[in-house]
Amino acid sequence: xxxxxxxxxxxxxxxxxxxxxxxxxxxxxxxxxxxxxxxxxxxxxxxxxxxxxxxxxxxxxxxxxxxxxxxxxxxxxxxxxxxxxxxxxxxxxxxxxxxxxxxxxxxxxxxxxxxxxxxxxxxxxxxxxxxxxxxxxxxxxxxxxxxxxxxxxxxxxxxxxxxxxxxxxxxxxxxxxxxxxxxxxxxxxxxxxxxxxxxxxxxxxxxx
Numbered sequence: 348x349x350x351x352x353x354x355x356x357x358x359x360x361x362x363x364x365x366x367x368x369x370x371x372x373x374x375x376x377x378x379x380x381x382x383x384x385x386x387x388x389x390x391x392x393x394x395x396x397x398x399x400x401x402x403x404x405x406x407x408x409x410x411x412x413x414x415x416x417x418x419x420x421x422x423x424x425x426x427x428x429x430x431x432x433x434x435x436x437x438x439x440x441x442x443x444x445x446x447x448x449x450x451x452x453x454x455x456x457x458x459x460x461x462x463x464x465x466x467x468x469x470x471x472x473x474x475x476x477x478x479x480x481x482x483x484x485x486x487x488x489x490x491x492x493x494x495x496x497x498x499x500x501x502x503x504x505x506x507x508x509x510x511x512x513x514x515x516x517x518x519x520x521x522x523x524x525x526x527x528x529x530x531x532x533x534x535x536x537x538x539x540x541x542x543x544x545x546x547x548x549x550x551x552x553x554x555x
Contacts, residue, residue, distance in 0.1 A: 351459065359458075361389050361453075369468070369471065373386070377457065384405065388401075398434070398442075399433045402428050406424050420444060474522075484514045492553040493512045500533065500539075501538045508536055511533055512529075515530050516554050519554075530543050530550075
């Protein structure tokens with residue numbers, strides 16, 4: 348498991364591929380990175396695909412979907428396949444380390460720090476953060492930038508105004524569609540007439 352922005356996520360690899368929301372995101376990311384054979388192999392193993400099919404698709408070196416494993420790891424399966432033996436215990440013994448190796452390859456090539464830049468991942472992450480909206484707004488309310496925005500927009504330094512600013516700042520970061528209402532309230536609360544755009548600009552400039 349790993350953490351990002353206060354939230355916990357499953358390890359990149361087989362664990363994440365099983366996740367209902369993150370699995371498709373990781374698959375799409377791996378496909379774009381030309382690593383699709385790795386998640387297809389993990390999926391095939393999880394679906395108990397026939398041994399011969401797994402060999403033909405992922406172990407046979409002539410396959411376009413062959414996974415990147417060593418010759419030493421591949422050799423016992425090649426020998427068994429050459430004599431048409433797809434039922435001996437050699438397959439269970441051989442495929443388990445292949446599974447571990449492929450899972451390791453995924454984790455080695457896709458760092459969480461790379462995944463958090465993925466647009467689909469960020470959208471999912473932001474939706475998770477926004478579900479705990481009250482706590483998120485509370486944290487923004489305590490930030491020094493909130494008071495700074497109030498001063499820039501010539502608003503009274505009250506708890507109510509700080510909360511509206513905090514809600515607008517959090518919404519702009521995690522759920523932009525929800526930012527219109529607090530931004531409108533801020534514009535109306537300012538002693539000087541402010542437009543929605545000037546309010547938004549002040550918040551973005553202050554919170555970075």
